Amino acid sequence: MTSSCQNADLQRRLMAAHDLGDLAALAELFAEAADLAEVAGEIDRACFFLTQAWVFAMDAGAPVAKALRARLVAYGRDVDDNALKRET
Numbered sequence: 262m263t264s265s266c267q268n269a270d271l272q273r274r275l276m277a278a279h280d281l282g283d284l285a286a287l288a289e290l291f292a293e294a295a296d297l298a299e300v301a302g303e304i305d306r307a308c309f310f311l312t313q314a315w316v317f318a319m320d321a322g323a324p325v326a327k328a329l330r331a332r333l334v335a336y337g338r339d340v341d342d343n344a345l346k347r348e349t
Contacts, residue, residue: 267297284321288314292329308338 271294278286291314298307311333318326333339 271297284317285323288318288321288323288325288329290314291317292325295332304336308333308336311336312338 271290275287275290275294278290291310295307295310295314298304298310311329315326315329315333317323318329330339334341
């Protein structure tokens with residue numbers, strides 16, 4: 262499957278999940294988009310998708326939310342709670 266086919270399929274699945282209001286699927290699909298962007302070396306784009314995935318995961322109550330946030334922290338896009346505790 263080519264990259265453009267992957268992107269078209271992912272976009273189709275994202276739209277279907279949006280139409281259904283399936284928050285858990287949206288979290289999973291945005292995480293997949295983040296993975297693809299990461300592999301392509303597009304870190305800003307990956308972090309955008311990770312943020313979307315994290316928000317949908319939190320809304321869905323999905324356990325993966327913690328791991329998604331950890332990825333954002335690793336890229337410096339969020340602050341580690343432990344770092345905040347050490348500063349106070």
